[in-house]
Amino acid sequence: MTVRRRDAVEVSPGPTGPPALVPWLLRRTNQRYRAAVRERLEERGLTGLPQPGYWALTVLAAGGTDARHLVDELGVSKQAVSKLVDTLVTGGYVERRPNPTDRRRTVLVLTTSGHRAADAIADAVRATDAAFARELGAGQFAELVELLATLARGAPVRAGDRSGARSAADPGR
Amino acid sequence: MTVRRRDAVEVSPGPTGPPALVPWLLRRTNQRYRAAVRERLEERGLTGLPQPGYWALTVLAAGGTDARHLVDELGVSKQAVSKLVDTLVTGGYVERRPNPTDRRRTVLVLTTSGHRAADAIADAVRATDAAFARELGAGQFAELVELLATLARGAPVRAGDRSGARSAADPGR
DNA sequence: CCATACAGTCAAGCAAATAGACTGTCTACC
DNA sequence: GGTAGACAGTCTATTTGCTTGACTGTATGG
Numbered sequence: 001m002t003v004r005r006r007d008a009v010e011v012s013p014g015p016t017g018p019p020a021l022v023p024w025l026l027r028r029t030n031q032r033y034r035a036a037v038r039e040r041l042e043e044r045g046l047t048g049l050p051q052p053g054y055w056a057l058t059v060l061a062a063g064g065t066d067a068r069h070l071v072d073e074l075g076v077s078k079q080a081v082s083k084l085v086d087t088l089v090t091g092g093y094v095e096r097r098p099n100p101t102d103r104r105r106t107v108l109v110l111t112t113s114g115h116r117a118a119d120a121i122a123d124a125v126r127a128t129d130a131a132f133a134r135e136l137g138a139g140q141f142a143e144l145v146e147l148l149a150t151l152a153r154g155a156p157v158r159a160g161d162r163s164g165a166r167s168a169a170d171p172g173r
Numbered sequence: 174m175t176v177r178r179r180d181a182v183e184v185s186p187g188p189t190g191p192p193a194l195v196p197w198l199l200r201r202t203n204q205r206y207r208a209a210v211r212e213r214l215e216e217r218g219l220t221g222l223p224q225p226g227y228w229a230l231t232v233l234a235a236g237g238t239d240a241r242h243l244v245d246e247l248g249v250s251k252q253a254v255s256k257l258v259d260t261l262v263t264g265g266y267v268e269r270r271p272n273p274t275d276r277r278r279t280v281l282v283l284t285t286s287g288h289r290a291a292d293a294i295a296d297a298v299r300a301t302d303a304a305f306a307r308e309l310g311a312g313q314f315a316e317l318v319e320l321l322a323t324l325a326r327g328a329p330v331r332a333g334d335r336s337g338a339r340s341a342a343d344p345g346r
Numbered sequence: 347c348c349a350t351a352c353a354g355t356c357a358a359g360c361a362a363a364t365a366g367a368c369t370g371t372c373t374a375c376c
Numbered sequence: 377g378g379t380a381g382a383c384a385g386t387c388t389a390t391t392t393g394c395t396t397g398a399c400t401g402t403a404t405g406g
């Protein structure tokens with residue numbers, strides 16, 4: 001008789017089961033991962049950095065040098081990148097320098113604290129990886145990474161479009 | 174690849190390899206998935222539906238009946254759910270009805286077009302699954318789904334929500 | 347030399363989510 | 377039975393991340 005208490009939500013065996021749809025799984029996993037990484041970064045005193053800044057710094061630390069590159073790697077519009085770089089510059093993580101051989105471009109250079117931040121991010125991600133690997137087992141985790149890498153790098157969903165607008169449809173958010 | 178003509182600026186040997194960090198992989202995979210699903214839905218004339226509405230409808234179609242449930246399943250705050258439901262109601266996908274046994278609650282009911290939309294979404298996701306499974310091989314894809322499912326429901330990670338937090342008391346999941 | 351493409355920025359605006367405060371309702375416990 | 381406190385849900389304000397469109401300045405290929 002409808003004992004409306006929290007445990008009563010187990011209405012029946014299956015009906016309210018969560019949807020095991022892949023985008024939903026990705027979403028939830030992403031939520032967990034981001035929270036964990038952010039938490040670890042805050043422990044290290046790295047705050048005030050915008051989320052996508054993490055990957056921007058990572059890309060730059062890996063050798064990226066200009067905004068167009070970030071557009072490709074992050075999968076967002078050049079305007080978004082421009083704005084993101086603004087905040088990274090304001091935060092003292094990145095410097096913009098003129099590119100002598102092509103004056104349209106700007107060379108993006110990590111500052112010292114930018115390098116430090118990139119290292120911290122890499123550490124935080126690695127620590128989170130380890131925690132998650134513990135849930136799956138190392139082998140399985142490696143498998144997961146490999147599968148994701150394949151999908152992530154797959155077809156651009158819709159062809160090239162080098163310059164401006166990213167996939168007109170809906171790049172993630 | 175993509176050895177574009179990026180003449181100068183060939184700083185180091187590296188084509189500045191992409192970061193193979195898991196959150197980045199999740200992000201990119203998510204981008205692809207969402208774009209693909211959205212594209213398929215648009216082909217079917219289902220537009221104007223907000224992204225998270227997809228999963229809300231899916232949850233409701235699976236038997237969910239109230240907002241609190243959506244909070245759990247979507248992992249967002251109750252305020253966000255309230256607003257989301259607003260748009261679903263406005264769009265004619267969902268109706269709010271009073272719950273006679275607990276007048277605080279609202280029973281969320283899919284309308285006919287809500288059911289239609291939920292079906293379309295399930296189809297679109299399934300079609301996208303199939304496309305992605307083709308990239309990985311069926312077995313590998315199944316493996317991926319299983320691994321993600323494990324991670325997705327690992328720890329609570331529930332997003333902030335302060336007033337209505339029933340912190341402990343979450344044994345089941 | 348000029349049309350065109352490209353790198354980047356600025357401004358406006360939308361989408362999704364959070365936080366805080368508030369209303370109304372239920373439940374437990376004395 | 378009355379009251380304290382938990383809980384469902386909404387409202388308002390704000391933040392974050394991103395998109396479009398318009399614009400400047402620069403390089404390049406006919």
